[in-house]
Amino acid sequence: MTTGDAPVLRMSEVDLVRDGNLLLDAVSLTVRAGEHWALLGANGAGKSTMLSLLGAQVHPTRGRVEVLGRRLGRVDLRWLRTQLGHVDPRHRPGAPLSLLEVVLTGVTNTVEPVPRWRPSDAQLARARRLVDDLGLRHRVDARWPTLSQGERGRALIARALVAEPKLLLLDEPATGLDLAAREQLLESLDALRHTDPWLSTVLVTHHLEELPASTTHAALIRAGRLVAAGPVAEVLRTEPVSACFDHPVRIDRVDGRWTARAGRSVAPARC
């Protein structure tokens, strides 16, 4: 487990090769406790590939990855995955579970409830508190198939947090949400910064509009290489983002949130 200032995540000169293709190329990144990172890049840039490393789903081909102080290759990935919160909007329970039952599968880190497993009183109380915090109290007993996509999105955040992880990974959590649902989701993520100040997050998206205002750091990935990484004030700017997407865009920040618009006055970008 992490102690003191030890990074929550550290990647050093990481390559990932699949079927002879170099999907990640000399990627280095450090995430510390309480930091909230956005990982941005165009389609096919390598965001999901990078998240699968951070989520202890795969090993690097070369280089070093440490997650919560444990080095991939020297630790049981299945155990490490139980220490992480992972929000995957493609999560699909097979059985028509209630919202609360789905949240509780986060304790056992399974898609379906484990037969004969019962939550402790403390686990049940935490699950209910997270459901409340995420504005879902009125839907706690509703069956998963009857929930809206926005309600499912927030329920999956509660599921990912129920086992008290130090690191939360979010893979395009706002995809497919309407405006109100997206805003509720982002407000919920902003609120976590206060309820759980030591939690670190890494959120993958293509869209700057889908970043919570409380995002502290950003990494830009292009063709498997990190082309910029650091505090948002340095990275979420017109020039680095235009370079990353290979398209001139203008980045603005209003009331803490970012927008990106096509811009013609940007100098030709270099990564």
Ligand SMILES: Nc1ncnc2c1ncn2[C@@H]1O[C@H](COP(=O)(O)OP(=O)(O)OP(=O)(O)O)[C@@H](O)[C@H]1O
């Ligand atoms: N197993 C694999 N073998 C070969 N190439 C792969 C494999 N998995 C992914 N790729 C390729 O790696 C590249 C990066 O894929 P990845 O899914 O990480 O991109 P992404 O940034 O998440 O894209 P998107 O925004 O479209 O989801 C893509 O070109 C993809 O086709």
